[in-house]
Amino acid sequence: MRLTICWLYARTMNIYGDRGNVLALVERCRRRGIETEVVEIGVGELLEPGRCDLFFWGGGQDREQIAAAEDLQGPKGEVLRAEIERGVPLLAVCGGYQLLGRFYRPHEGPELPGLGVFDAWTVAGSQRMIGNVVVDSPDFGEVVGFENHSGRTFLGPRARPLGTVRIGYGNNGKDRTEGCRYHNAIGTYLHGPVLPKNPQLTDHLIACALTLHGWVGSLEPLDDALARVAHEEAVERARVERQALRRFWLLTRR
Amino acid sequence: MTTRLAIVTGRIVAWATRRSGLGGGTALPGLIALRLAPDLLTTLASKLPSGVVVIAGTNGKTTTARLLAESLRASGLHVVHNRSGSNLPRGIAATFLEATDWLGRLDGDIAVLEVDEFALPAVVRAVKPRMLVLLNLFRDQLDRYGELETIARTWRKALDKLSPDATVVVNADDPILAELTAGFQERRCTFGLEDPAVVLPTLPHAADWRLCPRCGASLEYERVYLGHLGRYRCRACAFGRPAPTVVARTVRQESTGLGLDVDWGNRTFAVRSRLSGVYNAYNLLAATSAGVALGLAPETLLPALAEVPAAFGRQERVRVAGRELTLLLIKNPTGFNEAIRLLVSTKRHCPVLIVINDLDADGRDVSWLWDVDLEALRVLSVPVSTGGIRSGEIALRLAYAGIEPCGRYPGVVEALDRWLATLPPEGCGWVLATYTAMLELRRELARRGAAVEFWAQ
Known part of the structure; x- marks a missing residue:
C-alpha cells in the first residue's frame, strides 16, 4: 500500500510547526508498513485529479494567504473541491481552514473569496485569540493544541464543528465551537503539531485515505505512550493558564 | 526635578530588590522611574558625549552588544550597557539608573543598548542613536511577536525615526533587512559572509524569507549560510543582496574559537574570538563593522574582541559535581538549528539535555520545536534527555526525529540533577x-x- 500526501502551499503556508503534522502522517504510516510520498503543491502548480490520497494545508501570513486565495480561483480550486467531494481526507489549519470557508473579510482591502467547502465565513477581529486549547470532539475525544488567530470564523446552518471548546477560544471566542468538518475534510484553528499530540485524529485521516483505496479493516494500534504524555502535558498547561486567567479576572474585578 | 526624583526612587528600588534577594533589579526600578519621568531615557541619553548605539535582531543581540561594549571599554571609554539582556524600555532605564549617581550625574561616554524587536521605534525615538545595528530577523515567538511582516513594519517605523546623521550597520545577507534599509545608501554600512566553506546544503525548513520583500516573487539562493541568510536574488525584479561593505572572506572554526579574515575596502582585519559557530561569526562581523565605523583603532578593537567570553547561557562552560557542562540558550528555530550545528561540528560526544519551558518569556507556543531540524542531532549518536515544563513535547519531537529520548524529567532543577x-x-x-x-x-x-548570577557578570 502506498499513499500520496499532498502538502498544499508547503513553502508559503507553514507558519508555525506545520511540518509536525506531515511528519506524524508519514511516520504513523511507516510504522504500519504503509509507504508514503509527500508532494508539495504551491502557487501556480498543477493539481491533478486523483493523484493525491490525503491533503494537508497549513497557515500563512497575510500576503501568502492572499496568493493562495487567488491561486484557488483557477482550475486548482475546482479540482480540490471535487477531491473533497470524492471523500479525500484533508486537514486545513488556520489560514487554510479560513480559505475553505465561503470568504475571509480582512480589516482592510477586498474580501478574499474561499472555496466554500465549509458553510462558514471568517471576519478579521481586532484582538488575537492566543493560547492552549482543549476541544471535546464527538468523534475524536479530547483534542489539544495551540491557537493564535485574529480571524473569527462563524459556522452556517449546514456546518458541522470539529468539537466544543472546553478551554480556549475556538472558532470565534463566542459560540464555543471549534473547527469545521465536511465529508472527510477537517478545518481547525489548532495550529502547528496538532497531529503528533492527537494520534486519533491522525489515524482517522490515514484510515479515510486507505478506505478510498478499497481497504477494509482497522488500523493496527501503535505505541502511543509518548504522544499521550505530550497530550496530557498540553492539557495541563491549558488548565494552569485558565486558572491563572481566572485568578487575574477575580483580582481585577474585586 | 522629576528626573532627579525618578532617578533617586529608581535607585532605591534597585537597591531594595537586590538586597531582598528578589532579583537583579534589571527591570522594576526602570519601570518605576519611567512612570515618574516618562522622558527619562531622552534626558539621560542626551548627556552622553559619544551618543548611543542601538543593536536589534532576533538572534545575537546580547553577544554583539557585549562584543562592542567591551571593545569600546578597551579604548578607555565608559560604556553604559544593558549587559543583563534586559532590553525593554524599563530595562534600558534601569541600566541608565545604574550608571547614574544619587545626584543624577551619569557616568558614561557612550551607550551600547540591545533592544527588543517591538520596543525599537520607542527606544529609537527616546535615545536618538547615532548608530543602529540590525543583525537579522527570524521567526521567533509568534504568540508574542506576531508575524514577521509585523516586525518588519515596526522596524520601518524605527528607521523613519532615525536622525538624519545616524549610521545604519546592517546584515546584507538578510533580504528583509537589505530591503528595509535600501533608502539609506550613503549612511548604510553593510556586512556579510563570503566563505563557501560554511554554506548549508539547502535552505533549512525554518528559513523564513523565501519571497522577495520587494515584489513577492520567490527568492533564489546561490548560497545559504544560516537560516535565510545568504546570497540571494529575486527571480522577477532587480532586488538582490547588496555587495557588503565589510566582508568575512574566511570563517574558520578552531578548537579555541573562531578566526575570521575580514575585508573592508583595501583594509584587512584578522578577527579572533573565543566564541564558536557561524551565528557568532555574524555577531563578530557586526561588532567589527560597528566598532570600525565608530572610529575604534584595529589595535584596540581586535584584541578586545578576542577576549570577550560567552554571554549569559551562550556557550558558557560550567563545572558542577565534577562534570563539565556547556550551556546553550535556545529561543527560536534558527537558534536551535545553529546550536545543533555547533554540537555536531565540535564532535564532542557528550550527552545532551534539552530543557523546554513555555512561560511568557519562552513563548507559550511550543509549535516551533517542530520547525527545528532535530534529525541533524542523530549523527552524534549520544544519549539525549529532556526536561522542563514541556519535557513531553520535546521528547515526542525527538522520537519523530528518530531519536528515542533516554530520559524525560519534568521540572528544571530536578531534570538537571537526575540527568x-x-x-x-x-x-x-x-x-x-x-x-x-x-x-x-x-x-x-x-x-x-558553579556559575555567577547573570546580572553580576
Whole structure:
C-alpha cells in the first residue's frame, strides 16, 4: 500500500510547526508498513485529479494567504473541491481552514473569496485569540493544541464543528465551537503539531485515505505512550493558564 | 526635578530588590522611574558625549552588544550597557539608573543598548542613536511577536525615526533587512559572509524569507549560510543582496574559537574570538563593522574582541559535581538549528539535555520545536534527555526525529540533577535550554557556586 500526501502551499503556508503534522502522517504510516510520498503543491502548480490520497494545508501570513486565495480561483480550486467531494481526507489549519470557508473579510482591502467547502465565513477581529486549547470532539475525544488567530470564523446552518471548546477560544471566542468538518475534510484553528499530540485524529485521516483505496479493516494500534504524555502535558498547561486567567479576572474585578 | 526624583526612587528600588534577594533589579526600578519621568531615557541619553548605539535582531543581540561594549571599554571609554539582556524600555532605564549617581550625574561616554524587536521605534525615538545595528530577523515567538511582516513594519517605523546623521550597520545577507534599509545608501554600512566553506546544503525548513520583500516573487539562493541568510536574488525584479561593505572572506572554526579574515575596502582585519559557530561569526562581523565605523583603532578593537567570553547561557562552560557542562540558550528555530550545528561540528560526544519551558518569556507556543531540524542531532549518536515544563513535547519531537529520548524529567532543577546523575564522573554534557529554564538553571548553578548570577557578570 502506498499513499500520496499532498502538502498544499508547503513553502508559503507553514507558519508555525506545520511540518509536525506531515511528519506524524508519514511516520504513523511507516510504522504500519504503509509507504508514503509527500508532494508539495504551491502557487501556480498543477493539481491533478486523483493523484493525491490525503491533503494537508497549513497557515500563512497575510500576503501568502492572499496568493493562495487567488491561486484557488483557477482550475486548482475546482479540482480540490471535487477531491473533497470524492471523500479525500484533508486537514486545513488556520489560514487554510479560513480559505475553505465561503470568504475571509480582512480589516482592510477586498474580501478574499474561499472555496466554500465549509458553510462558514471568517471576519478579521481586532484582538488575537492566543493560547492552549482543549476541544471535546464527538468523534475524536479530547483534542489539544495551540491557537493564535485574529480571524473569527462563524459556522452556517449546514456546518458541522470539529468539537466544543472546553478551554480556549475556538472558532470565534463566542459560540464555543471549534473547527469545521465536511465529508472527510477537517478545518481547525489548532495550529502547528496538532497531529503528533492527537494520534486519533491522525489515524482517522490515514484510515479515510486507505478506505478510498478499497481497504477494509482497522488500523493496527501503535505505541502511543509518548504522544499521550505530550497530550496530557498540553492539557495541563491549558488548565494552569485558565486558572491563572481566572485568578487575574477575580483580582481585577474585586 | 522629576528626573532627579525618578532617578533617586529608581535607585532605591534597585537597591531594595537586590538586597531582598528578589532579583537583579534589571527591570522594576526602570519601570518605576519611567512612570515618574516618562522622558527619562531622552534626558539621560542626551548627556552622553559619544551618543548611543542601538543593536536589534532576533538572534545575537546580547553577544554583539557585549562584543562592542567591551571593545569600546578597551579604548578607555565608559560604556553604559544593558549587559543583563534586559532590553525593554524599563530595562534600558534601569541600566541608565545604574550608571547614574544619587545626584543624577551619569557616568558614561557612550551607550551600547540591545533592544527588543517591538520596543525599537520607542527606544529609537527616546535615545536618538547615532548608530543602529540590525543583525537579522527570524521567526521567533509568534504568540508574542506576531508575524514577521509585523516586525518588519515596526522596524520601518524605527528607521523613519532615525536622525538624519545616524549610521545604519546592517546584515546584507538578510533580504528583509537589505530591503528595509535600501533608502539609506550613503549612511548604510553593510556586512556579510563570503566563505563557501560554511554554506548549508539547502535552505533549512525554518528559513523564513523565501519571497522577495520587494515584489513577492520567490527568492533564489546561490548560497545559504544560516537560516535565510545568504546570497540571494529575486527571480522577477532587480532586488538582490547588496555587495557588503565589510566582508568575512574566511570563517574558520578552531578548537579555541573562531578566526575570521575580514575585508573592508583595501583594509584587512584578522578577527579572533573565543566564541564558536557561524551565528557568532555574524555577531563578530557586526561588532567589527560597528566598532570600525565608530572610529575604534584595529589595535584596540581586535584584541578586545578576542577576549570577550560567552554571554549569559551562550556557550558558557560550567563545572558542577565534577562534570563539565556547556550551556546553550535556545529561543527560536534558527537558534536551535545553529546550536545543533555547533554540537555536531565540535564532535564532542557528550550527552545532551534539552530543557523546554513555555512561560511568557519562552513563548507559550511550543509549535516551533517542530520547525527545528532535530534529525541533524542523530549523527552524534549520544544519549539525549529532556526536561522542563514541556519535557513531553520535546521528547515526542525527538522520537519523530528518530531519536528515542533516554530520559524525560519534568521540572528544571530536578531534570538537571537526575540527568547529572546519569553522566559519568568527570564526564561532559551539553545543556540546551529556553530562556526561563536557563535562568532557573543558572540561578541554581550559582547557588552551588558553579556559575555567577547573570546580572553580576
